[in-house]
Amino acid sequence: MFKVTWHNLIARKVRLALSAFAIVLGVAFVAGSFIFTDALGGAFDGIVKGTTADVEVLPEGAGQADSFGTDARTIPAPLVEELRQLSEAEKVVGTDQVQGVFVISKEGELIGGNGPPGLAFNYNEMTAITGDPILTVADGELPSTRDQVALDVDTATKAGYDIGDEVTLVTPGDPPTMKAELTGLVRFGSEGGLVGATLTIFDDQVIKDLFFEGKDVYTNISLTAAEGVSQVQLRDAVKEVLPQGLEALTGDDFAADQQEIIGTILGFINTFLLVFAAVALIVGTFLIINTFSILVAQRSRELALLRAMGASKKQVNRAVLTEALVVSLVGSTVGLGMGYLLAIGLRALFGFIGLDLGAADMPVELRTVLLSYAVGVIVTLVAAYLPARRASRIAPVQAMRDDVALPETSLRRRFLVGAVMVAVGVALMVTGFAGSGGRGLLLIGLGMLSILIGVALMAPMLGRPIVQALGVVYRRLFGTVGNLATENTLRNPRRTAATSSALMIGLTLVALMSILGQSAKVSTDKAIEESLTAELIVSNATGQFFSTAYADSIRELDGVDSVTAFRQAGAKLANSQVFLQAVEPESLGSALQLPVDGGSLEAFDDQSVFVSSTRAKSSDLAVGDSVKLTFPAGPTEFDVAGIFPVGGAVAGDFLLTLEGLERSGIKPEDSLLFITKKPGADEAVVRSQIEEVLADNPTVTLKNQQEFADEQKDLINRVLYIIYALLGLAVIIAILGITNTLALSVIERTREVGLLRAIGVSRWQLRRMVGLESIAISVLGALLGVVMGIAFGIAMQRAIADQGIDVLSIPWLQLGIFVVLAALAGVLAALLPARRAAKLNVLEAITTE
Amino acid sequence: MFRSAPKPSHSTSSTVFGPGSGVAARALDVRKVYGEGDATVAALDGVSIDFAAGVFTAVMGPSGSGKSTLMHCMAALDTVSAGHVFIGDLELAGLGDKQLTKLRRDKIGFIFQAYNLVPTLTAQENIELPLSIAGRKPDRQWFDTVIDTVGLRDRLGHRPNQLSGGQQQRVACARALVTRPDVVFADEPTGNLDSAAGAEVLAFLRRSVDDHRQTVIMVTHDPVAASYTDRVVFLADGKVVDELRNPTAADVLEEMKVLSARSIAGTATGS
């Protein structure tokens, strides 16, 4: 029996290559996700370890801070001298680190900036726990005067600066932009690169003058242990002499804390990618099931012959499964390789949004390998089991007949099972919407999956009228060729349905995302239109904070009536991360209308907060309650002064006053300025005045309401594009699945193709026939997918309406374009099978067995 | 009524008529060699033969004698290794795929032993297929004539899997004739049928020759089938070895015996 299996594998190279293909793609996605997140983790690891010394001294609690909102606390510099007295310390250096210093390229573009930090520090000779110096001078000299800086090599290259050039910098201080001479290039110690972060190096005194009001302070002090002294020993020695409000951490602890913070973010990225991997895998599973069904159907006669010769059901079963096993092993191996390439592709995709991994290693961990094989092999065996079981049921007597039909579960039974799955899915989704958090999401996800599979099972019956309707068009436009294509699509409803279901799943998600995205955009428009009274807005397109100096300068301008600054920060409420906005209560009214659900703006001061309606509900807060928010500098108590509804111009969980935020130890940096002009002032004049203030900084720009709305929507678009790109891979798998099915169908129908050619069907007509068939399959999948996407989109929008997406908007044109694109993809999918069909030698095709 | 159509020639390699003088198809010193090196097989070894228009010809010979190969080469389904093939005035050599497709569509009809029909199409659609792919409307009168001759009017809406083997072959015959091709090639069209079903198909082919002056060339192993034809050509080892006119089944059987005896004798003397 094994010999038969082996022989089959060799004899059906093409078909097996096609079925292995589905496995390759599914596995590649899983492997790629893991390799990429591992690479990301590795790179961040490198940064953390490369910037951490044996012992780090920081303001208390600063080690656990996330990078959102800058901790304003510092350490007096004389402490460095004091620590140098310790015999346990070999080296003690003070670091002044400033976030939000960005380099503007020669062309006036911001380097990095879209997520990765722009770091500035004083040059020092710190040695990291890796044993490497944190920085080495690669070229030129270190800066020594106020208008000199050094940059890291990568940033300088990207920005096009050479030593001696004048560099433009954006800073969070005053002045907000500056120019300095590039005196040297430094190289970061860690090998993984900077993950897109940019480094600007200042002279020790200069950085204090520029960003710390000339005070002799450091943000942290790094110590290197003397020979034979452990990190713990050094830390304990430091603790002895440490003044109040500061803490000492061993390098390992500090790095571990940092890695934990990064780990949550990476975990999020990994989960995000794995969701798409799961989508790809489900789509892939459809293809594998389909491919094996077709392969077994094509071989049913041969299998029946085996049965006739005395092979048992079990043996036939085993023969098919062994074949599947071999294919899955080969497929998984190739998939792993492809995954590596995919990870490189993901690196490019994420590099697009600024997460630059440079030349970071792409580590293939054992876990990745095992998981890839497990996924590939298990999915394939399950997928092959169903047709194998059917194949083994072929009665031996059928071997004698010409056309062996596999016993098929009736379409009606499938339809019923599908209907039940849809019902279960709907129930799951309803439960999910009622629940909250991760569990709710999981239920919603499972519900969607159940509905999708249910619809896929019903697709052979649901699809029939659609294909028939398409057939009417085909016949009218393409005559007999159209007729042949329609009939071919209808002849094997299960196969057609399974093939288009794969595409359906991809398009459901694409349509869902486009509906949610569109709704978010329309909701943004509405919120801005309804609540924003300020005519002009200053914002940073990259989301970075900017110097408060801008607000001060703009306030001085002639035509400006009021400037309302918004600031943002992150904090912890109990165990959950919350998002804060801060504003001056006096000028809030001139910037926007903040409808208040409970409480009043009168009582808004540095001791109080407004809380969003959703947060009030989830954290059980009411007006008059007291709430403890934990910042890097420690916890701060506030009274709840009121509740604001979600969906207006103010996003986030809490609204504080600027003083309230500063009271909590957050450095003053603005994120948005809302500006009203004096009545009668000419808008164009005011605009040009403000623009002059912002002239040097390409990222902080002035917008009117419309432009501001567009900027917000641009952000939504960018997220959508990444999601589309990832879903695109699932769609590509589905389209390759169409190619796969068509290729197998063409092989299966070789004789028929020969017959058609023999009676005068031209190559071109044959190609067109296969092409039309492909279009029918893809349009069917696209239509089902778009309909499902609309249903899911409406449900999801209703479910999250209270989180700011309160307007439902369905982008009909876009959805229509998706269907047209699917049809075009169908044309592409048909290219190879059509070519194969057209190139068949007529005589060989007719005489084929 | 055309049973007494002019008989072209009495020689075994009749090349006296030039193309266009009533010859529907012609092979001229055709060779077809398969394989390479030592393993070469000359499936056709210098065949020259004319098939006159309006004549029903049978091609017979032992298995492996090159009958199918000859059909395929004549019907533009295969290329020859040497020699010339004409359909009407047109020489096949040098024709591109487009011209060959057009030729097969317009001038040639083909009936195979089995698998003649597209399973997704009804009998009627199958019959009209060669016309509809050419974008032509069937000539109603001729279509009716063909259908009536085949006697399948009540089966036109059925798919092939709802038809018996004999009915399927009759549909295939109708399809081959519906374009009024210059010549119809049939490779053992009754090979899979019982004698009654076979007789229906043969009667149909006979009538199309008699009533409508079609040209039919049919490969068969069956002397009774051959007796429906006007002329029987015998092939052996890729060569035309003999032919009969207006044969009866007995004549054919007799001739087959003679040929096979000769072949055995040839084998015995090692020639």
Ligand SMILES: Nc1ncnc2c1ncn2[C@@H]1O[C@H](COP(=O)(O)OP(=O)(O)OP(=O)(O)O)[C@@H](O)[C@H]1O
């Ligand atoms: N594709 C091929 N490759 C190699 N040899 C071939 C091929 N087709 C036919 N032959 C050889 O050519 C010779 C003639 O074959 P052909 O099929 O024409 O015989 P036939 O007279 O139709 O036989 P039958 O009555 O069995 O159908 C045979 O020896 C056969 O083996």
Ligand SMILES: [Mg+2]
């Ligand atoms: Mg033959």
